[in-house]
Amino acid sequence: MKSLTRKIIGIGAAAAVAFSLAGCAVTTGNPTGGDSTDREAKDEYRVAYIARAQADSFAAWLANEMKSEAEKYDDITLEVFDGQADDEIENRMIENAIANRFDAVIIQANNADAQLPYIQQAIDAGIVTITTNPRVEGLTGGNSVDADPYKQGAVVAESALEAIPENAKVVVLNGPAGNFHSTARRDAWQKEFFDKRTDVEIVAEDIANWNKDEALTLMEDWSLANPQIDAIISMNDNMAAGALEAVKGKSAFDGILAYGVDGTPEAVLLIKDGTMTATSLQNARELAELNLKAVHDLLTGAETEVNTDIGNPLITVDNAQEYIDLYKEAGLITE
């Protein structure tokens, strides 16, 4: 018994010595980081772009634009990694980028809070770090090129203030539960529209996970349960298009208003056609241009910090053709 007590005391003492030698500093992540101030000029810089999910049509468009834009810089090699809309995978990708000593990393967070400590590790490791679409708040250091989901929702919600009739009945389609973009866009609709238009009644609201088919099924059912629906308010264009598909050809829903966010090729075609009402554009090309310019300026020392935003232009029937032309140029609309 005495011997066991001695052993326990001995182990405890050894642990205490080990902690004190380590200065009691507990750190996370890869301990091999350098310092941002000792960056040297190079002929070629390796940049990692960690995309939220390449199966998501907007994120895939952004990744493709990033690759195209990177080709314009002789001294930049861009490698794209797919976060697969999974926080754990995205965090692992950031850790890998740090371990593989990339010169810079551009991160499209899947969930800002979940990625924050890992992004901070990249910054602390001396890697040029840019967060994009969305900007990740709460970091010490770092840079950002943003398309703000609140502003994207707000610009559409403000346009609906006048357009949606008095005492209207509306349905609301949300993205996946807890998704940063969906939550911020829904928050914008609440503050910029529903709080100001208390006469408007939400007759149905549910999650369709950004998916066109899920929105189609929900709207098929809602349109049977609610003979009057004046507007579809959707947190992305894909779901708005799916809901419109459900009421296509039903005379009771002629003239239904439909609002989305993203400015996808399908949405601008529907808006031009008069089927959809409005959306706001996340311009992947503009995001890619600003991201690559920012990373190049930061790596070459032309800038020490970059925090910039792209616009959130409202697309309506008046300017839809302009965006159809943009998509034709990008090869995303073919006819």
Add this chain to the structure above:
Amino acid sequence: MLSQLKRIDVSRYSIYVILLVVVVAASLLSENFLSSDNIFNVLRQVAVITILAYGAMTLIIGGMIDLSAGAVMAFSGVVSVMVYKSTSNMLIAVLAAVLVGVACNLVSAFLVASLRTPAFIVTLGMMLIARGAVLELTQGQNVLQLGDFVLIGQGNLGWLPIPVLILIVVTLVIWYLMNQTRYGRSVYAVGGNEEAARAAGIPVERVKYQAFLVNGVLVGIAGVIFMSRVNAGLPNAGVGYELQAITAPIIGGTSFSGGVGTVFGTLAGALIVGVLGNIMNLIGIGSYVQQIVMGAIIVVAVAYDVFSKRGKAKTTILKSDAKGETVPPSGGATAAPPGGARTAS
């Protein structure tokens, strides 16, 4: 009369009783439920999943599984859309979808039947391959402006929606294949006891190829209906559909241990899931609660089905494991003897 009634095996019809209860409850909860518009609405909504479920049922009865159905459906549907856009020929577009579905499934069949690799692993790999292929093909972008391609998913033949017509035809064909052909009897035999089926002279490998072939055709057809219904070629479509497709036959009495299951049980299983989703949307129940209810219904339906059959498996033939030793079958379900006898739910 009473003695005749006593002879009716109620447990055999338990899944239909559950469906009837769900339908009656739904009609009491919403006056819209039994409207003709809503009945066709539900049938349109369940068409894709039910067609996938018949494929899943065939494989599960044969002792296999397909985890790639959702991804292969997206792949075949998108290819079909692209072919239609370049040829404007619906027949060629449908054939292209079926071809993609069959090709993917034959690769799986080769690995499962010829190389004896577990179907779970093979189709898990195929799920990733097919999803990657369709994303690469489209660069992650939706294919738009489908023109008359939407007729298959959104059109009507007289008063009958075309997806519902396709569902009826597919149901009858699969029922015929499973009940009236040597192929069907062989699938039950292989799933019930593979070694005994082999000993009885059934060409086990060929039967497995045929089961995957049937699944491939069904997945291709489902892909066409899906893309046509949503009026777009969606490369990220059908995520999780493989599990929904497996759910319907399991609710409908298909045994995971193979050799047991019926076409109409699977149809009833798909309808139970479809009606529940529909009624919850009609009365405004949110998706969080919907998931809880769906999960509970799956567990209760399967537990009731197993419970109602308990005690009826006294004449079970002992199954043979891979080493040739005899082991009792699990779950109270009867294992099919070689030669094709089967238990209907």
